[in-house]
Amino acid sequence: MRLYFDSEPYLKPSTTQKGSLQSRIFSDSLKSSPKQVYALVYSTLKYRPYIQQVIKKSKIETSPSIKKLRISRELLEMLVHDLCFSARGRINSGNHPIKTAFLEHKTRLVAEFTKLKLKYKVKDVSELAVEEENDETPVRWFRINTIKCNSEDFFDKHTWFAKLQPVNSIKDITDCGMIYKDDYIPNLYGIHPKEKLTSTDAYKSGEVIIQDRASCFPAHILNEINDYHDQVIDACAAPGNKTTHAASYLVKPGSIVYAFERDAKRAQILKKMCAIATGDKDLIHITHCDFTSTTPSDFPEVTGLVVDPSCSGSGIFGRALQDSLNDNAGEDEVDLERLNKLAGFQFKIVKHAMSFPKARKVVYSTCSIHATENEQVVVDLLRDGEIKKMGWKLAPRSMVLSNWERRGWEQEFTSIAATNEECVKLAGGCVRANPKEDGGIGFFAACFIRGKNYDETQNQDMEYEDVKEELEEEEEEWTGFD
Numbered sequence: 427m428r429l430y431f432d433s434e435p436y437l438k439p440s441t442t443q444k445g446s447l448q449s450r451i452f453s454d455s456l457k458s459s460p461k462q463v464y465a466l467v468y469s470t471l472k473y474r475p476y477i478q479q480v481i482k483k484s485k486i487e488t489s490p491s492i493k494k495l496r497i498s499r500e501l502l503e504m505l506v507h508d509l510c511f512s513a514r515g516r517i518n519s520g521n522h523p524i525k526t527a528f529l530e531h532k533t534r535l536v537a538e539f540t541k542l543k544l545k546y547k548v549k550d551v552s553e554l555a556v557e558e559e560n561d562e563t564p565v566r567w568f569r570i571n572t573i574k575c576n577s578e579d580f581f582d583k584h585t586w587f588a589k590l591q592p593v594n595s596i597k598d599i600t601d602c603g604m605i606y607k608d609d610y611i612p613n614l615y616g617i618h619p620k621e622k623l624t625s626t627d628a629y630k631s632g633e634v635i636i637q638d639r640a641s642c643f644p645a646h647i648l649n650e651i652n653d654y655h656d657q658v659i660d661a662c663a664a665p666g667n668k669t670t671h672a673a674s675y676l677v678k679p680g681s682i683v684y685a686f687e688r689d690a691k692r693a694q695i696l697k698k699m700c701a702i703a704t705g706d707k708d709l710i711h712i713t714h715c716d717f718t719s720t721t722p723s724d725f726p727e728v729t730g731l732v733v734d735p736s737c738s739g740s741g742i743f744g745r746a747l748q749d750s751l752n753d754n755a756g757e758d759e760v761d762l763e764r765l766n767k768l769a770g771f772q773f774k775i776v777k778h779a780m781s782f783p784k785a786r787k788v789v790y791s792t793c794s795i796h797a798t799e800n801e802q803v804v805v806d807l808l809r810d811g812e813i814k815k816m817g818w819k820l821a822p823r824s825m826v827l828s829n830w831e832r833r834g835w836e837q838e839f840t841s842i843a844a845t846n847e848e849c850v851k852l853a854g855g856c857v858r859a860n861p862k863e864d865g866g867i868g869f870f871a872a873c874f875i876r877g878k879n880y881d882e883t884q885n886q887d888m889e890y891e892d893v894k895e896e897l898e899e900e901e902e903e904w905t906g907f908d
């Protein structure tokens with residue numbers, strides 16, 4: 427029954443778990459094979475409406491033997507799935523009282539399943555209409571981990587990667603065997619999601635790290651443009667993608683990333699990930715604690731902070747299946763209440779980050795598509811009296827992945843902007859990525875700056891359109907080799 431017990435939590439509604447179904451299952455330490463767990467949960471979710479009909483019609487839940495064993499609805503759904511909806515048609519377990527009690531109802535369940543097929547006029551399960559939730563990223567992104575290897579000789583060293591055929595756009599990654607070098611993030615590449623990247627030596631040794639493109643934005647923005655920091659904080663670090671990415675930008679010997687993580691289990695994962703990514707280099711100091719409980723004056727040399735707090739995760743695909751489990755999903759009121767709660771927490775944590783004495787850049791990000799957690803948090807921060815007093819402003823587009831086209835939502839800034847031009851300017855200081863359409867997860871990032879280092883850049887935004895035009899003209903003139 428182990429497989430069923432391990433799979434059960436993923437079928438239960440949850441408002442706290444983050445990430446896609448697949449990433450959550452594969453990052454948890456399970457006794458069963460994560461592949462088997464994922465396959466079972468995924469397929470049970472896929473046929474859930476039909477499975478529930480079979481359960482209801484068979485009245486199995488009212489049976490004394492099932493009641494006595496307190497078999498949960500989720501467990502029952504998986505058992506019905508395996509008995510009726512799977513190709514094997516049997517329960518994946520040795521002798522167990524739950525299996526015995528369940529199989530007492532086999533004849534009834536199979537009869538209800540047959541009636542269901544007749545009702546929907548299908549001969550086979552595969553013909554049942556299901557809402558396909560594609561949990562897969564359109565592009566598998568990986569970055570060469572420059573902490574562990576040299577990006578220049580990476581392709582000479584790793585023939586599996588060298589054999590891939592370069593393409594010019596993510597749209598050209600139509601099959602295995604192709605590779606796209608990203609235009610926005612250094613050392614980042616896109617390949618077909620079906621490539622067996624995790625079987626390569628480079629992946630196993632930590633020389634490459636799988637990380638969605640948009641998730642690479644914060645650490646890059648923090649260091650843009652050649653604005654390196656000797657001491658950085660990652661306020662909400664686990665599982666550590668942005669932490670190790672930020673560490674890869676450290677230039678001076680002795681530089682450090684302080685990583686904070688509130689959740690004990692996730693702090694362990696963070697430790698593991700950082701160890702793989704940094705090897706024997708002492709670049710990351712991990713603390714298991716609530717970041718808001720830290721004392722800023724204890725970190726007098728920190729100049730840059732990445733704040734990627736818990737959010738609704740609405741930009742992550744593969745969540746729709748999970749969210750559909752939540753009885754409240756779809757009720758706008760409840761959703762809004764939850765989003766507002768998250769936004770309050772996000773505001774608090776960014777404000778704390780801004781209070782570090784030498785901080786000059788804070789990058790805020792979420793994997794949410796909702797303005798409540800994104801632009802509206804930025805607006806609340808910009809309106810805050812104490813934050814204004816500390817001198818924080820939103821960075822201009824010229825400092826924040828300026829070539830990335832999708833920016834913040836302009837209409838969200840009307841409450842703090844006198845003109846439309848100002849709305850455009852503020853929204854330009856934020857970047858957005860749309861799920862799938864932009865090659866990966868939905869994402870939002872905004873960059874706050876303060877201090878004289880950036881005084882000149884404050885006026886750059888108005889000139890941005892002119893610079894862009896100039897660059898485009900230069901590009902057209904470029905006739906050199908590629």
Ligand SMILES: C[S@@+](CC[C@H](N)C(=O)[O-])C[C@H]1O[C@@H](n2cnc3c(N)ncnc32)[C@H](O)[C@@H]1O
Nearest residue numbers: 662665666667668687688689716717734735736
């Ligand atoms: C979105 S995830 C971070 C993902 C991570 N930045 C990455 O790219 O791999 C948010 C993390 O912040 C942690 N967290 C939430 N509130 C926190 C707090 N007050 N202090 C420290 N960590 C916190 C959560 O437990 C969760 O692991």
